[in-house]
Amino acid sequence: MPYTLRINGQSKQVDVPADMPLLWVLRDVLNMKGTKFGCGIGACGACTVQLNGRAVRACQTQVSTVGNQEVKTIEGLSPDGSHPLQKAWMELDVPQCGYCQAGQLMTAAALLASKARPTDADIDSAMTGNICRCGTYLRIRKAIHLAANGGRRA
Amino acid sequence: MKTTKQLDRRSFIKVSALAGGGIMIGLYTEPELLSQGPGGRAAPQPTPVNPGTYITVHPDNTFTIIAKNPETGQGIRTSLPMIIAEEFDVDWKQVKIKQGDLDAKYGRDMGAPNVGQIEGGSTATPQNYTPHRNVGAAARMMMVNAAAQRFSVPTTELTTAGGVVRHAASNRTATYAQLAEVALKMPAMAVADIKLKDQATFKIMGTRIPSVDNLDIVTGKPAFSIDVNPPGMLHAVFEKCPVFGGKVVSANIEEVKKAPGVRHAFVVEPPAPPAAPAGGGGPGGGGGPRWASGVAIVADTWWHAQNARTKVLKVVWDEGAVASQSSVGYMAQIKAMADKASTAPAGGTGRSVKEGDAEAAFATAAKIVEAQYDFPLLSHAPLEPQDSTAWYKDGKLEIWSPSQIPNLNNAAVPAGVTPADVTFHLVRAGGGFGRRLVSEYDIEVSKIARMVADERTKAGQPSVAVKLLWSREDDMHFDNYRPAGYHYFKAGLDASGKLIAFRDFVASYGATSVVPAGEFPRGFTPNFWVSDSQVTPYNIPTGALRAPSTNGISFVMQGIIDEIAVAAGKDPLQYRLDLLNSPVTPGQNPPGGFNASRAIGVLEAVRDMSGWNNRSKLPKGTGMGVAFQYAHAGYVAYVAQVTVDSSKKVKVDKAWSAIDIGNQIINLSTSENLVEGGFVEGMSHLMAWEITIDKGRVVQNNFGQYNPARMRQLAPNSIEVKFLKTNFPPTGLGEPSLPPAPPAITNAIFAATGVRIRALPLAKQGYSWT
Numbered sequence A: 001m002p003y004t005l006r007i008n009g010q011s012k013q014v015d016v017p018a019d020m021p022l023l024w025v026l027r028d029v030l031n032m033k034g035t036k037f038g039c040g041i042g043a044c045g046a047c048t049v050q051l052n053g054r055a056v057r058a059c060q061t062q063v064s065t066v067g068n069q070e071v072k073t074i075e076g077l078s079p080d081g082s083h084p085l086q087k088a089w090m091e092l093d094v095p096q097c098g099y100c101q102a103g104q105l106m107t108a109a110a111l112l113a114s115k116a117r118p119t120d121a122d123i124d125s126a127m128t129g130n131i132c133r134c135g136t137y138l139r140i141r142k143a144i145h146l147a148a149n150g151g152r153r154a
Numbered sequence B: 001m002k003t004t005k006q007l008d009r010r011s012f013i014k015v016s017a018l019a020g021g022g023i024m025i026g027l028y029t030e031p032e033l034l035s036q037g038p039g040g041r042a043a044p045q046p047t048p049v050n051p052g053t054y055i056t057v058h059p060d061n062t063f064t065i066i067a068k069n070p071e072t073g074q075g076i077r078t079s080l081p082m083i084i085a086e087e088f089d090v091d092w093k094q095v096k097i098k099q100g101d102l103d104a105k106y107g108r109d110m111g112a113p114n115v116g117q118i119e120g121g122s123t124a125t126p127q128n129y130t131p132h133r134n135v136g137a138a139a140r141m142m143m144v145n146a147a148a149q150r151f152s153v154p155t156t157e158l159t160t161a162g163g164v165v166r167h168a169a170s171n172r173t174a175t176y177a178q179l180a181e182v183a184l185k186m187p188a189m190a191v192a193d194i195k196l197k198d199q200a201t202f203k204i205m206g207t208r209i210p211s212v213d214n215l216d217i218v219t220g221k222p223a224f225s226i227d228v229n230p231p232g233m234l235h236a237v238f239e240k241c242p243v244f245g246g247k248v249v250s251a252n253i254e255e256v257k258k259a260p261g262v263r264h265a266f267v268v269e270p271p272a273p274p275a276a277p278a279g280g281g282g283p284g285g286g287g288g289p290r291w292a293s294g295v296a297i298v299a300d301t302w303w304h305a306q307n308a309r310t311k312v313l314k315v316v317w318d319e320g321a322v323a324s325q326s327s328v329g330y331m332a333q334i335k336a337m338a339d340k341a342s343t344a345p346a347g348g349t350g351r352s353v354k355e356g357d358a359e360a361a362f363a364t365a366a367k368i369v370e371a372q373y374d375f376p377l378l379s380h381a382p383l384e385p386q387d388s389t390a391w392y393k394d395g396k397l398e399i400w401s402p403s404q405i406p407n408l409n410n411a412a413v414p415a416g417v418t419p420a421d422v423t424f425h426l427v428r429a430g431g432g433f434g435r436r437l438v439s440e441y442d443i444e445v446s447k448i449a450r451m452v453a454d455e456r457t458k459a460g461q462p463s464v465a466v467k468l469l470w471s472r473e474d475d476m477h478f479d480n481y482r483p484a485g486y487h488y489f490k491a492g493l494d495a496s497g498k499l500i501a502f503r504d505f506v507a508s509y510g511a512t513s514v515v516p517a518g519e520f521p522r523g524f525t526p527n528f529w530v531s532d533s534q535v536t537p538y539n540i541p542t543g544a545l546r547a548p549s550t551n552g553i554s555f556v557m558q559g560i561i562d563e564i565a566v567a568a569g570k571d572p573l574q575y576r577l578d579l580l581n582s583p584v585t586p587g588q589n590p591p592g593g594f595n596a597s598r599a600i601g602v603l604e605a606v607r608d609m610s611g612w613n614n615r616s617k618l619p620k621g622t623g624m625g626v627a628f629q630y631a632h633a634g635y636v637a638y639v640a641q642v643t644v645d646s647s648k649k650v651k652v653d654k655a656w657s658a659i660d661i662g663n664q665i666i667n668l669s670t671s672e673n674l675v676e677g678g679f680v681e682g683m684s685h686l687m688a689w690e691i692t693i694d695k696g697r698v699v700q701n702n703f704g705q706y707n708p709a710r711m712r713q714l715a716p717n718s719i720e721v722k723f724l725k726t727n728f729p730p731t732g733l734g735e736p737s738l739p740p741a742p743p744a745i746t747n748a749i750f751a752a753t754g755v756r757i758r759a760l761p762l763a764k765q766g767y768s769w770t
Helices: A022-029 A084-091 A101-114 A120-127 A137-148 B009-019 B030-034 B076-088 B124-151 B176-183 B214-218 B253-257 B302-311 B327-338 B358-364 B408-415 B440-458 B472-477 B550-567 B572-580 B596-610 B612-617 B668-687 B741-753
Strands: A002-007 A010-015 A048-051 A054-057 A070-072 B055-057 B063-067 B095-099 B158-161 B164-167 B172-175 B234-240 B247-251 B262-268 B294-299 B315-318 B353-355 B367-375 B387-393 B396-401 B422-426 B466-469 B485-493 B499-508 B527-534 B622-631 B634-644 B649-660 B719-724
Touching (some): A054 A101, A084 A101, A101 A120, A101 A137, A101 B214, A120 A137, A137 B668, B055 B124, B063 B076, B076 B095, B076 B124, B124 B158, B124 B172, B124 B176, B164 B176, B172 B176, B234 B302, B247 B294, B253 B262, B253 B294, B262 B302, B262 B440, B294 B302, B327 B485, B327 B499, B358 B485, B358 B499, B358 B527, B367 B550, B387 B408, B387 B440, B396 B440, B408 B440, B499 B550, B550 B572, B550 B622, B550 B741, B572 B596, B596 B612, B596 B622, B596 B649, B596 B719, B612 B622, B634 B741, B649 B668, B649 B741, B668 B719, B668 B741
Parallel strands (some): A002 A070, B063 B095, B396 B422, B499 B527
Antiparallel strands (some): A002 A010, A048 A070, B055 B063, B234 B294, B262 B294, B387 B396, B634 B649
């Protein structure tokens, strides 16, 4: 089936089965490798992207359901690392293996868009579906606060 | 292939030495590493240091430094180049990093031909620290020599900083870029002639340097093994029998080939068994690389391949003998063995030890403590499932691998080429934790890539690269699991509470590494007896998980010591110190490299950091627990403060960690991160992780049944880390930070509630996180 997707502000044409998950359209059809495969059942958050600003699991989102919604992936957060969350992630040296971090960032960006100054509880609630197998949670939480605080350490 | 693979971390390192195609010969095993130097085994003859292999000087006076080891999240792509940059005397902002392929020149040209390119056993730092310093220092000396020629002055009048050589007396300078053409063509330098910096002048090591890959990671660049994408690449899945050792009888290959997007589908036959029994026998083992029987499906996208697998493929399996095995059956045997603990032989295989006469001492003891502890099989579950990419073309194989022990034979043998015809790229992996010490995926993808290339040649099609990606379910079903252990303890105390006899009978399945024959309190009680029996038959593959052996042993040994201290009516932390201060033979440490003074050091530090001595003021339901562990040459002590409510909801309020890994932390940021991560991994082990076997299959499928710790379980700023600086060479940190975390928490649960935790995971006993 032909689909026209709006991804990171650009229009992309793909011809794929209706039930193909957005994750694999991104990774294997459009060669956008930033969005990661972790579990395939929506249980780990590694594939998190945004649809109209809402964090969703790309592995559970069939391409036919995307329609006109604006897809934002990690590549669209900012290509040069200038988004406040990306800057905070680098300043606090958050990643270990780094595999989960694209999903963590996309969830965190959706949170900050809806709540500019989240509390610890807001962050924990928003981020609980994102696994970091390396255990960088303390730094992720700190980095979200740092970004929310305009890059100034509290 | 899926027979029992009793390979612990040390065995893996030996295996690589055997099967390394001449690349990784004579790797240190851990005990050998520890015995280097006076009285230890003589180190192999060093080769001259040729820094040009590691350092490229650019005209703008920036420098590319090779990162030679596999990166799985331990930060090695940053920390090893930091060592070179420090001694080279350049600024970190002048440095770019390039990943080295698998190549013998990296050991040879840093003067240590025996040191390979592996991630395992926390060996990267101790093996590479001095050789990498030598690389940087030799390069700096060459720059100084070149400047001395240029300025016609003695080298003693020259200084360096920021990649510039300076002659102060004449106020002349030359950049490394200006000197490079002369300098890096100088003959390689003998290790004995290399002069290292004074540690007090370090500017890079010991600081917080963010990972060199952070920008790629936060902007979604293709940084990982799963992202490798040569032009025209196809995507593969590999269906194996869910029962370990099972084989394909038949499969509906022709129907699978008709499924949408599928380009190739075929049965993969396992290789013939080796003619003679050889050590290991697992993938990459002494018998050579082996692969499982299965069905490969190769398609335009991974989803197409996986869809054909789950919706079309039908396989008739010969499940084999392992289908009769289950966790329930193993446990029945274990319980029967435990009844014979008091008459078990000491063995004398290195896995058992009998010092003094524990049984006789029990008869004289004023108090006896008996307890049964156990911990389950675990899967590694790195977030990036296993994958690898290979391209067979014109008789050669190119492979892009996330392996922790990259091995040319794993690619060459299944592809039917010689190791010399393999180009082996090391690619960043989404987590290792020991899972990628075994590289079945490298072996499988090399076999599949060759079969795909042969099919395409016959059809007149060009050869393409193939990426094999396991599903999460594959990853959980086909792991090399952390071996389980069942410990039956008996301890005897005299009237003063002193530990006079200690016995541990271990009934276990899986690798041998769960038997604590060399573990504390050995050497600190006169009668010490450890023996074991193994379940048979047992054919579930086991292997090394982060901190192999101590990742489970620490829970049981630090738990029983805590019980003994409580039975003696003593402060559990002070009781450990008292034991450590009274070795059976005064002034002598037990075998295995354990140094009591370093263990005392971390315990005293964590006591002071945590306010341990004021813990009686904690509210009801809150308690502190302590544990320490010697693991992979490092010493780690934790105090955890935990609150438990009446419905068994547990909250870790705070954890303090004191760590002794020698006289130099390389990257402080990475080091703190690894400690936090080790503690969090301990929380995963503690609460919910358990792999069980039913009819020869792994029961758990995905994270829903194997749930790791989550952010909300970590209180903000709840882990405090202190590195002690002691007069010992620097050692690794990836592994030592994990093992004492679970017992610190379970000992704290006891302090908070009076309930002793003797089995993992906690969720099975009604506990959950707050």
